[in-house]
Amino acid sequence: xxxxxxxxxxxxxxxCLTNKRFKKIIVRQPSLRWPIPKTALSKLIGQPIQQITxxxxxxxxxxxxxxxxxxxxxxxxxxxxxxxPETKKHDHVDFIFNGIALRYTDxxxxxxxxxxxxxxxxxxxxxxxxxxxxxxxxxxxxxFNQSRNKKVAIKNFxxxxxxxxxxxxxxxxxxxxxxxxxxxxxxxxxxxTAAKQLCQSIKRILRQAIKAGGTTLKDFQASDGRxxxxxxxxxxxxxxxxxxxxxQTILLKAIIGQRASVFCPQxxxxxxxxx
DNA sequence: AAATTCTCCTGAAGGC
DNA sequence: TGCCTTCAGGAGAATT
Numbered sequence: 001x002x003x004x005x006x007x008x009x010x011x012x013x014x015x016c017l018t019n020k021r022f023k024k025i026i027v028r029q030p031s032l033r034w035p036i037p038k039t040a041l042s043k044l045i046g047q048p049i050q051q052i053t054x055x056x057x058x059x060x061x062x063x064x065x066x067x068x069x070x071x072x073x074x075x076x077x078x079x080x081x082x083x084x085p086e087t088k089k090h091d092h093v094d095f096i097f098n099g100i101a102l103r104y105t106d107x108x109x110x111x112x113x114x115x116x117x118x119x120x121x122x123x124x125x126x127x128x129x130x131x132x133x134x135x136x137x138x139x140x141x142x143x144f145n146q147s148r149n150k151k152v153a154i155k156n157f158x159x160x161x162x163x164x165x166x167x168x169x170x171x172x173x174x175x176x177x178x179x180x181x182x183x184x185x186x187x188x189x190x191x192x193t194a195a196k197q198l199c200q201s202i203k204r205i206l207r208q209a210i211k212a213g214g215t216t217l218k219d220f221q222a223s224d225g226r227x228x229x230x231x232x233x234x235x236x237x238x239x240x241x242x243x244x245x246x247x248q249t250i251l252l253k254a255i256i257g258q259r260a261s262v263f264c265p266q267x268x269x270x271x272x273x274x275x
Numbered sequence: 276a277a278a279t280t281c282t283c284c285t286g287a288a289g290g291c
Numbered sequence: 292t293g294c295c296t297t298c299a300g301g302a303g304a305a306t307t
Contacts, residue, residue, distance in 0.1 A: 003301090033283070033303090057301075074300045075285075090285085108284045110301065125303090152278065161302070169300070217299090219286095258280080259300080 002072040004057060004133065004166030005209035006220050006228060010078055011054040013223030014061075017080075020097040021048045022063075029092040033073060033112045036093065040115040044068060055120070056129050056165035066117035069125065073110030079103050080223045107219075129165045133202050138164050140196035147187045147195060154190060155183035156257035158202065167202060169259050170215055170237045175201040177236040182268045183261040184254065208233065236262045 002010070022044040030036040047063035054060065059078075061068040070078070084094060084101050093104040093113060104113065116123045131137035146163055147154075157163055159172045167175070176183050178201035181194055190198070214220055214228030217238070221227055235245055240253035240262045249266035 033301090071301080073284090073302095106284095107286070108300085110284065150277080156278095159301090257278095260298085 002057060002074070002076065002214070002220055003168035003171055004054075005171070005206055005212075005230065006214035007054050007057045007059060007072065007166070008210050009214040009222050009228065010072070011052060011059055013080070014052050014059070014078065014102070017049050017061075017097065017100070017102065018052060019048055019050075020100065021046055022095060023098060024094075024096040026094040026096070027092070028087070029090075029109070032092070032106065032109050033071070034114065036113045037115050040066075040117075041068070041113075043115070043117075055126055055132070056161055057168075058126065060120050062120070066115055067120040067123075069112070069114040069116055069120065069123060070104070071112040071125075073106060073108060073112070075108040075219050076104065076106040076111035077219065077221055078223055079105065079221070079225060102223075128162055130161060130163045131165065133164050133166055133206055138199065138203075140192065140199045143199050144190070144192050144195035147190055150187035152187050153184045153256050154181060154187045154198070155259070155261055157187040158198070159257075159259075164202070166206075169261075170217075170234070171202070171205050171209065173237045173262055174205045174235055176268065177263060178205060180267050182270045183263050184256050185270055236264065238262065 025041050027036050027038050030038060043065050044063055047065050049061055049063055051062040057071060059070040081101050081103060084103060090107045091103055091105050095102040120126055150157060155172050155176060158167050175198060179197040181198060209215060209230040212228060212230035212233065213222060215230040216227035236251055240251050242251055244251055244264040244267060247266045249264055251262050252265050253260055253262050
Protein backbone atom coordinates (compact mmCIF):
# COMPACT_ATOMS: atom_id res chain seq x y z
CA UNK A 1 0.00 0.00 0.00
CA UNK A 2 2.22 2.74 -1.20
CA UNK A 3 1.97 5.99 0.70
CA UNK A 4 4.44 8.85 0.49
CA UNK A 5 7.48 7.02 1.94
CA UNK A 6 6.96 4.06 -0.35
CA UNK A 7 6.62 6.24 -3.45
CA UNK A 8 9.67 8.21 -2.35
CA UNK A 9 11.59 4.94 -2.04
CA UNK A 10 10.57 3.95 -5.56
CA UNK A 11 11.46 7.41 -6.83
CA UNK A 12 14.95 7.16 -5.39
CA UNK A 13 15.36 3.71 -6.90
CA UNK A 14 14.43 4.96 -10.36
CA UNK A 15 17.01 7.75 -10.50
CA CYS A 16 19.31 5.47 -12.51
CA LEU A 17 16.93 5.96 -15.44
CA THR A 18 17.78 9.65 -15.70
CA ASN A 19 19.07 10.48 -19.20
CA LYS A 20 17.90 7.14 -20.57
CA ARG A 21 15.74 7.28 -23.68
CA PHE A 22 12.45 5.43 -24.05
CA LYS A 23 13.03 2.72 -26.62
CA LYS A 24 9.76 0.84 -26.48
CA ILE A 25 6.59 0.83 -24.40
CA ILE A 26 4.46 -2.30 -24.21
CA VAL A 27 0.96 -1.97 -22.81
CA ARG A 28 -0.74 -5.32 -22.18
CA GLN A 29 -3.58 -4.12 -19.99
CA PRO A 30 -4.61 -0.51 -20.57
CA SER A 31 -7.47 -0.58 -18.13
CA LEU A 32 -6.19 0.95 -14.91
CA ARG A 33 -7.99 3.58 -12.88
CA TRP A 34 -8.10 5.60 -16.08
CA PRO A 35 -7.32 4.06 -19.45
CA ILE A 36 -3.64 4.25 -20.32
CA PRO A 37 -3.36 6.80 -23.18
CA LYS A 38 -1.38 4.59 -25.56
CA THR A 39 -1.25 7.11 -28.37
CA ALA A 40 0.03 9.85 -26.09
CA LEU A 41 2.61 7.48 -24.58
CA SER A 42 3.99 6.77 -28.04
CA LYS A 43 5.22 10.37 -28.06
CA LEU A 44 7.72 9.31 -25.42
CA ILE A 45 9.59 6.97 -27.72
CA GLY A 46 13.05 8.34 -28.34
CA GLN A 47 12.66 10.95 -25.62
CA PRO A 48 15.25 11.16 -22.82
CA ILE A 49 14.20 11.21 -19.18
CA GLN A 50 15.26 14.56 -17.79
CA GLN A 51 14.13 14.20 -14.23
CA ILE A 52 12.24 11.79 -11.96
CA THR A 53 10.47 13.36 -9.01
CA UNK A 54 7.61 12.70 -6.64
CA UNK A 55 4.61 14.88 -5.84
CA UNK A 56 2.25 13.48 -3.20
CA UNK A 57 1.96 9.82 -4.22
CA UNK A 58 2.57 10.53 -7.89
CA UNK A 59 5.80 9.77 -9.71
CA UNK A 60 6.63 12.35 -12.34
CA UNK A 61 8.91 11.28 -15.15
CA UNK A 62 9.82 14.36 -17.14
CA UNK A 63 10.86 14.39 -20.78
CA UNK A 64 11.16 17.25 -23.27
CA UNK A 65 7.78 16.33 -24.77
CA UNK A 66 5.85 16.02 -21.53
CA UNK A 67 5.57 14.19 -18.26
CA UNK A 68 4.69 10.58 -17.58
CA UNK A 69 2.58 10.48 -14.43
CA UNK A 70 2.45 7.21 -12.52
CA UNK A 71 0.39 6.40 -9.43
CA UNK A 72 0.81 3.00 -7.80
CA UNK A 73 -2.69 2.86 -6.36
CA UNK A 74 -2.73 0.23 -3.68
CA UNK A 75 -0.95 -2.68 -5.19
CA UNK A 76 1.20 -1.16 -7.93
CA UNK A 77 4.85 -2.18 -8.20
CA UNK A 78 7.50 -0.67 -10.47
CA UNK A 79 10.43 -2.97 -10.86
CA UNK A 80 13.69 -2.50 -12.74
CA UNK A 81 15.08 -5.41 -14.75
CA UNK A 82 18.31 -5.79 -16.69
CA UNK A 83 16.55 -8.56 -18.58
CA UNK A 84 12.78 -8.81 -18.43
CA PRO A 85 11.53 -12.06 -16.93
CA GLU A 86 8.61 -13.91 -18.47
CA THR A 87 5.42 -11.94 -18.01
CA LYS A 88 3.13 -12.95 -15.20
CA LYS A 89 -0.45 -12.12 -14.51
CA HIS A 90 -0.89 -8.39 -13.76
CA ASP A 91 2.34 -7.32 -15.49
CA HIS A 92 0.51 -4.57 -17.34
CA VAL A 93 3.20 -2.33 -18.84
CA ASP A 94 6.89 -2.48 -19.77
CA PHE A 95 8.98 0.64 -20.37
CA ILE A 96 12.07 -0.45 -22.24
CA PHE A 97 15.35 1.49 -22.37
CA ASN A 98 18.83 0.59 -23.56
CA GLY A 99 20.11 -2.08 -21.21
CA ILE A 100 17.28 -1.80 -18.68
CA ALA A 101 13.53 -2.05 -18.44
CA LEU A 102 10.87 -0.90 -16.02
CA ARG A 103 7.87 -3.15 -15.46
CA TYR A 104 4.58 -1.99 -13.94
CA THR A 105 2.61 -4.68 -12.11
CA ASP A 106 -0.68 -3.95 -10.37
CA UNK A 107 -3.10 -6.75 -9.37
CA UNK A 108 -5.83 -4.41 -8.18
CA UNK A 109 -5.46 -1.90 -10.99
CA UNK A 110 -6.16 1.10 -8.77
CA UNK A 111 -3.06 2.76 -10.11
CA UNK A 112 -2.70 5.09 -13.06
CA UNK A 113 -0.30 5.76 -15.92
CA UNK A 114 -0.98 9.07 -17.63
CA UNK A 115 0.76 11.55 -19.87
CA UNK A 116 0.66 15.31 -19.59
CA UNK A 117 2.20 17.49 -22.26
CA UNK A 118 2.26 20.67 -20.20
CA UNK A 119 3.74 21.62 -16.84
CA UNK A 120 2.73 18.79 -14.54
CA UNK A 121 1.47 21.24 -11.89
CA UNK A 122 -1.42 22.01 -14.22
CA UNK A 123 -2.60 18.42 -14.43
CA UNK A 124 -6.05 17.91 -12.92
CA UNK A 125 -4.73 15.31 -10.48
CA UNK A 126 -1.96 17.56 -9.20
CA UNK A 127 -3.20 21.10 -9.24
CA UNK A 128 -5.47 20.87 -6.20
CA UNK A 129 -2.98 19.08 -3.97
CA UNK A 130 -2.06 20.45 -0.57
CA UNK A 131 1.55 21.10 0.45
CA UNK A 132 4.15 18.38 0.69
CA UNK A 133 4.26 17.32 4.35
CA UNK A 134 8.05 17.45 4.54
CA UNK A 135 8.32 21.04 3.36
CA UNK A 136 8.02 24.22 5.42
CA UNK A 137 4.75 25.02 3.66
CA UNK A 138 3.29 22.35 5.87
CA UNK A 139 3.65 23.86 9.34
CA UNK A 140 1.63 24.13 12.57
CA UNK A 141 0.08 27.47 11.68
CA UNK A 142 -1.02 26.24 8.25
CA UNK A 143 -2.50 23.08 9.76
CA PHE A 144 -4.24 25.04 12.50
CA ASN A 145 -5.69 27.57 10.06
CA GLN A 146 -6.94 24.85 7.74
CA SER A 147 -8.58 23.04 10.64
CA ARG A 148 -10.86 25.92 11.68
CA ASN A 149 -14.60 25.20 11.50
CA LYS A 150 -14.05 21.67 10.17
CA LYS A 151 -16.14 18.94 11.71
CA VAL A 152 -14.59 15.94 10.00
CA ALA A 153 -12.55 13.54 12.16
CA ILE A 154 -8.93 14.65 12.41
CA LYS A 155 -7.72 11.38 10.90
CA ASN A 156 -9.73 11.91 7.72
CA PHE A 157 -8.61 15.51 7.64
CA UNK A 158 -4.90 14.68 7.53
CA UNK A 159 -5.58 11.96 4.94
CA UNK A 160 -7.20 14.51 2.64
CA UNK A 161 -4.63 15.18 -0.08
CA UNK A 162 -6.00 18.69 -0.54
CA UNK A 163 -5.01 19.53 3.03
CA UNK A 164 -1.64 17.80 3.03
CA UNK A 165 -0.52 15.40 0.35
CA UNK A 166 0.71 11.87 0.68
CA UNK A 167 -0.52 10.82 4.15
CA UNK A 168 -2.50 7.59 3.97
CA UNK A 169 -4.11 5.31 6.50
CA UNK A 170 -0.95 3.82 7.98
CA UNK A 171 0.98 7.00 8.66
CA UNK A 172 -2.12 8.94 9.72
CA UNK A 173 -2.68 6.35 12.44
CA UNK A 174 0.96 6.40 13.47
CA UNK A 175 1.18 10.20 13.54
CA UNK A 176 -1.95 10.53 15.67
CA UNK A 177 -0.58 7.94 18.06
CA UNK A 178 2.68 9.84 18.36
CA UNK A 179 0.83 13.12 18.85
CA UNK A 180 -1.55 11.53 21.39
CA UNK A 181 -4.61 12.71 19.53
CA UNK A 182 -7.75 10.59 19.19
CA UNK A 183 -8.38 9.81 15.51
CA UNK A 184 -12.06 10.72 15.79
CA UNK A 185 -11.50 14.13 17.36
CA UNK A 186 -13.39 16.75 15.36
CA UNK A 187 -10.81 18.70 13.39
CA UNK A 188 -12.06 22.11 14.43
CA UNK A 189 -11.52 21.36 18.12
CA UNK A 190 -7.77 20.94 18.00
CA UNK A 191 -5.80 23.86 19.41
CA UNK A 192 -2.54 25.31 18.14
CA THR A 193 -0.51 23.15 20.52
CA ALA A 194 -2.14 20.00 19.19
CA ALA A 195 -1.68 21.21 15.63
CA LYS A 196 2.00 21.63 16.35
CA GLN A 197 2.26 18.15 17.87
CA LEU A 198 0.47 16.63 14.92
CA CYS A 199 2.46 18.50 12.31
CA GLN A 200 5.74 17.42 13.91
CA SER A 201 4.54 13.84 14.29
CA ILE A 202 3.58 13.58 10.64
CA LYS A 203 6.97 14.86 9.57
CA ARG A 204 8.79 12.60 11.99
CA ILE A 205 6.95 9.43 11.03
CA LEU A 206 7.35 10.07 7.30
CA ARG A 207 11.06 10.81 7.64
CA GLN A 208 11.63 7.64 9.65
CA ALA A 209 9.67 5.56 7.17
CA ILE A 210 11.59 6.95 4.20
CA LYS A 211 14.83 6.13 5.99
CA ALA A 212 13.64 2.55 6.44
CA GLY A 213 12.67 2.25 2.78
CA GLY A 214 8.94 2.32 3.47
CA THR A 215 6.50 -0.12 5.02
CA THR A 216 5.78 -3.51 3.51
CA LEU A 217 2.51 -5.03 4.67
CA LYS A 218 1.78 -7.37 1.84
CA ASP A 219 2.84 -6.27 -1.55
CA PHE A 220 5.05 -3.20 -1.43
CA GLN A 221 8.48 -3.58 -2.93
CA ALA A 222 11.10 -1.10 -4.03
CA SER A 223 12.24 -0.92 -7.64
CA ASP A 224 14.97 -3.45 -6.86
CA GLY A 225 12.42 -5.83 -5.36
CA ARG A 226 13.37 -5.28 -1.73
CA UNK A 227 10.66 -4.82 0.91
CA UNK A 228 10.42 -1.80 3.22
CA UNK A 229 11.71 -2.20 6.74
CA UNK A 230 9.46 0.24 8.58
CA UNK A 231 6.91 -2.50 9.25
CA UNK A 232 8.64 -3.53 12.45
CA UNK A 233 8.50 0.06 13.71
CA UNK A 234 4.73 0.46 13.46
CA UNK A 235 3.41 1.43 16.86
CA UNK A 236 -0.33 1.08 16.33
CA UNK A 237 -1.32 0.27 12.73
CA UNK A 238 -2.38 -3.38 12.66
CA UNK A 239 -1.73 -3.79 16.40
CA UNK A 240 -5.29 -3.72 17.70
CA UNK A 241 -5.72 -6.09 20.61
CA UNK A 242 -2.04 -5.74 21.52
CA UNK A 243 -0.72 -3.57 24.36
CA UNK A 244 0.24 0.04 23.76
CA UNK A 245 4.01 0.32 23.79
CA UNK A 246 3.75 3.48 25.91
CA UNK A 247 1.22 2.52 28.58
CA GLN A 248 0.34 -1.17 28.03
CA THR A 249 -3.36 -0.42 27.55
CA ILE A 250 -4.87 -2.69 24.89
CA LEU A 251 -5.11 -0.85 21.57
CA LEU A 252 -8.59 -0.55 20.06
CA LYS A 253 -9.82 -0.53 16.49
CA ALA A 254 -12.63 1.67 15.32
CA ILE A 255 -14.00 2.46 11.89
CA ILE A 256 -13.55 6.17 11.32
CA GLY A 257 -14.57 7.58 7.97
CA GLN A 258 -14.89 4.07 6.50
CA ARG A 259 -11.33 3.31 7.50
CA ALA A 260 -9.96 0.97 10.15
CA SER A 261 -8.26 3.06 12.80
CA VAL A 262 -6.21 1.66 15.65
CA PHE A 263 -5.50 3.85 18.64
CA CYS A 264 -4.71 3.76 22.34
CA PRO A 265 -7.79 4.67 24.36
CA GLN A 266 -5.54 5.78 27.22
CA UNK A 267 -2.90 7.86 25.41
CA UNK A 268 -5.24 9.27 22.77
CA UNK A 269 -8.15 10.49 24.83
CA UNK A 270 -10.99 12.56 23.50
CA UNK A 271 -11.67 15.66 25.55
CA UNK A 272 -14.37 14.85 28.13
CA UNK A 273 -16.63 17.45 26.56
CA UNK A 274 -16.56 15.51 23.28
CA UNK A 275 -17.58 12.12 24.59
C1' DA B 276 -19.12 24.48 0.84
C1' DA B 277 -18.58 20.56 3.51
C1' DA B 278 -19.37 15.93 4.70
C1' DT B 279 -20.60 11.33 3.46
C1' DT B 280 -21.09 7.46 0.47
C1' DC B 281 -19.97 4.99 -3.60
C1' DT B 282 -16.83 3.04 -6.81
C1' DC B 283 -13.02 0.83 -9.21
C1' DC B 284 -10.28 -4.33 -8.52
C1' DT B 285 -8.10 -8.61 -6.87
C1' DG B 286 -6.35 -11.68 -3.49
C1' DA B 287 -6.16 -13.24 1.11
C1' DA B 288 -8.49 -14.80 5.03
C1' DG B 289 -12.32 -16.51 7.60
C1' DG B 290 -16.75 -19.08 8.05
C1' DC B 291 -19.56 -22.94 7.04
C1' DT C 292 -12.43 -29.19 -1.07
C1' DG C 293 -14.98 -25.35 -2.27
C1' DC C 294 -17.97 -21.64 -2.22
C1' DC C 295 -19.43 -17.40 -0.14
C1' DT C 296 -18.52 -13.18 2.43
C1' DT C 297 -15.61 -9.69 4.16
C1' DC C 298 -11.82 -6.78 4.15
C1' DA C 299 -8.00 -3.82 2.51
C1' DG C 300 -7.27 0.61 0.51
C1' DG C 301 -6.28 5.96 -2.80
C1' DA C 302 -8.90 9.23 -4.17
C1' DG C 303 -12.11 11.02 -7.66
C1' DA C 304 -17.05 11.18 -8.46
C1' DA C 305 -21.54 11.26 -7.03
C1' DT C 306 -24.82 12.29 -3.40
C1' DT C 307 -26.59 14.26 0.53
